Amino acid sequence: MIRILVTDGMAKSAVKRLEELGFEVVTQFFEPEALAEQVKTFDALVVRSATKVRKPVLDAAAETGRLKLIIRGGVGVDNIDVSYANEKGIEVKNTPNASSASVAELAIGHLFAVARNLAFANVSMRNGAWEKKACTGVEIYGKTLGLIGFGRIGAETAKRAKALGMKVIYTNRSGPKVEAEEYSWVSMDELLAEADFISLHLPAGKDAQPLINQENIAKMKDGVCIINTARGVLVDEEALLEALENGKVAAAGLDVYQEEPVKNLRLCSHPKVSVTPHIGASTAEAQEHIGEEIVEHIVRRFCVQ
Structure with missing residues (x-):
């Protein structure tokens, strides 16, 4: 079963849709050191702005080679070392249209x-x-x-x-x-x-x-x-x-x-x-749209070959 780790939250409708499609979804935040251990057992990682995906996390993921996709729910990807992830064979996506x-x-x-x-x-x-x-x-x-x-x-x-x-x-x-x-x-x-x-x-x-x-x-x-x-x-x-x-x-x-x-x-x-406390994308509509784009990325990567 494809396992998805969501560390910074995601719309319930998106979680439900992924589970209906047969994915296992775990929604829990981890500090960097703990995250480095967790990513070894997941196929995809979904983050927002709170989670930083830097080299130590990516190096840990590369040990098992299981992690294939990181999705940033939002516009920018500056909290992810994108080029280094790509070097490790990990694709990085975001949701630029949603918010x-x-x-x-x-x-x-x-x-x-x-x-x-x-x-x-x-x-x-x-x-x-x-x-x-x-x-x-x-x-x-x-x-x-x-x-x-x-x-x-x-x-x-x-x-x-x-x-x-x-x-x-x-x-x-x-x-x-x-x-x-x-x-x-x-x-x-x-x-x-x-x-x-x-x-x-x-x-x-x-x-x-x-x-x-x-x-x-x-x-x-x-x-x-x-x-x-x-x-x-x-x-x-x-x-x-x-x-x-x-x-x-x-x-x-x-x-x-x-x-x-x-x-x-x-x-x-x-x-x-x-x-305001970093609420740019904090609308019901944006959260739904972000969830929809995340689901699209995951389906495209793991269901459409």
């Missing part, structure tokens, strides 16, 4: 939150205050949204921003996209200088260096707002805090952090920051 709309909607949600000071207004009213003057915000209509990264989530965010009357510019590693002619491709420096709102939509990359750092913040407009629903490592949190304090950055909306669960209390309690 794009959900993450894009959260990015827009944070955009509204920072434009209208919703986080501060909510907390202050719960504390019995009536801070009407302090909650004066800005309209997003007519403003420029700069998207750094223009994959599926970036494209979905652009559609929603355009519908709200925003001008959308974007930059990416591969250059202008034919299917994105209604938006303007610009260089990174141009985007930093022109955007009123900047939203990140790209993976962390191998070097894992912050993109939003002191140098790049200095190139931005005064009063810019920054949204990050991509990867926490993309933002230098201390540089962001400094910019929030001196007014260079007006506000920030964050769903991801350098360390999760987040321990930077200065950042997540800052009155100019809207925060």
